[in-house]
Amino acid sequence: MKRIWLAAGFAALLALGFAITRGDAQPNTLIAPGVWFREGDLVNQEHCNNVIIEMKDYLIVVDANYPSGARLAMADAKKVSSKPVKFVFDTHHHGDHTYGNAVWTGEGAMTIAFQGVADEMKRYEPARWRDTMKERKDVADMHRDTPEPPQQTFTDSPHVITDGTRRVEFYYFGWAHTRGDGLVYLPQERVLCTGDAAVNGPYNFTGDGNIGNWPKVLDGALKLKVDHVLPGHGGAGGKEILVGQRAFMIELRKAVQAEASKGKKLDDLVQTANGKPVAKLQLPDAVKTWVSAESLPDQVKDAYHEVTTGKAAGDLPH
Numbered sequence: 001m002k003r004i005w006l007a008a009g010f011a012a013l014l015a016l017g018f019a020i021t022r023g024d025a026q027p028n029t030l031i032a033p034g035v036w037f038r039e040g041d042l043v044n045q046e047h048c049n050n051v052i053i054e055m056k057d058y059l060i061v062v063d064a065n066y067p068s069g070a071r072l073a074m075a076d077a078k079k080v081s082s083k084p085v086k087f088v089f090d091t092h093h094h095g096d097h098t099y100g101n102a103v104w105t106g107e108g109a110m111t112i113a114f115q116g117v118a119d120e121m122k123r124y125e126p127a128r129w130r131d132t133m134k135e136r137k138d139v140a141d142m143h144r145d146t147p148e149p150p151q152q153t154f155t156d157s158p159h160v161i162t163d164g165t166r167r168v169e170f171y172y173f174g175w176a177h178t179r180g181d182g183l184v185y186l187p188q189e190r191v192l193c194t195g196d197a198a199v200n201g202p203y204n205f206t207g208d209g210n211i212g213n214w215p216k217v218l219d220g221a222l223k224l225k226v227d228h229v230l231p232g233h234g235g236a237g238g239k240e241i242l243v244g245q246r247a248f249m250i251e252l253r254k255a256v257q258a259e260a261s262k263g264k265k266l267d268d269l270v271q272t273a274n275g276k277p278v279a280k281l282q283l284p285d286a287v288k289t290w291v292s293a294e295s296l297p298d299q300v301k302d303a304y305h306e307v308t309t310g311k312a313a314g315d316l317p318h
């Protein structure tokens with residue numbers, strides 16, 4: 001259980017290495033008319049990214065973020081538009097995407113998500129919220145025993161919100177990063193917001209995931225006409241984020257499978273040096289954006305459990 005926070009810590013460490021010059025969140029970047037990308041401060045605050053989508057009379061925000069991230073995203077939304085935030089879409093249940101829910105609903109927004117997000121919350125909460133309260137002041141300061149679940153959930157995919165000026169489609173393609181991964185697609189603008197089903201950098205947490213099924217989810221995303229990919233972590237980009245993220249999951253599983261079929265044990269693949277886990281596995285250069293020495297050991301462990309048990313990593317006790 002501690003591992004998820006450890007993974008976040010590693011991601012933060014890593015981001016430091018990669019973006020030593022960039023300590024702060026990137027301010028709103030205009031992606032298309034009325035669509036802004038806000039890169040969260042992963043390094044210092046473990047915030048996720050947000051997307052602000054302008055409708056005729058209101059705004060839709062992608063991801064609630066942590067409470068402190070929610071307040072920053074809210075302030076940024078006010079900078080780009082005087083319209084109220086009506087909907088906040090939780091891409092998945094992780095704290096960096098949902099623990100700010102009550103901040104948004106307190107300001108009159110409605111939180112929405114696929115049913116799988118609420119189900120995952122029931123599965124893992126309130127244990128994770130209570131652990132996080134010990135680590136994060138913004139979560140402790142909410143004075144709640146448990147995270148606020150999304151207020152409205154749906155199971156139809158795509159779930160569509162449209163008001164005549166813009167069409168927003170919410171897709172569920174299956175279990176990748178979590179059982180509830182929702183993606184947001186703007187067909188006219190060819191913009192896809194992926195949550196953590198696709199990230200732009202070595203930020204993949206696989207503990208609640210399904211590495212074997214992950215590429216199929218991205219196959220679904222790749223069927224959409226996409227010019228802009230706005231990930232849950234890391235910078236904005238294009239389709240190459242989907243392609244690379246998909247390849248990473250395939251190569252990870254393939255490399256682990258090859259070693260396991262040679263009789264290698266987990267202890268052979270993940271060793272310890274100077275008190276730190278080290279993955280004894282080489283992945284192709286083509287996926288190096290998604291690989292880091294800090295995050296690979298846990299990913300190898302999860303992939304190893306998947307190939308040897310035939311179960312998804314997230315289905316195993318953790």
Ligand SMILES: [Zn+2]
Pocket residue numbers: 048094096097196232233
């Ligand atoms: Zn995240």
Ligand SMILES: [Zn+2]
Pocket residue numbers: 092094177196205
């Ligand atoms: Zn996540």
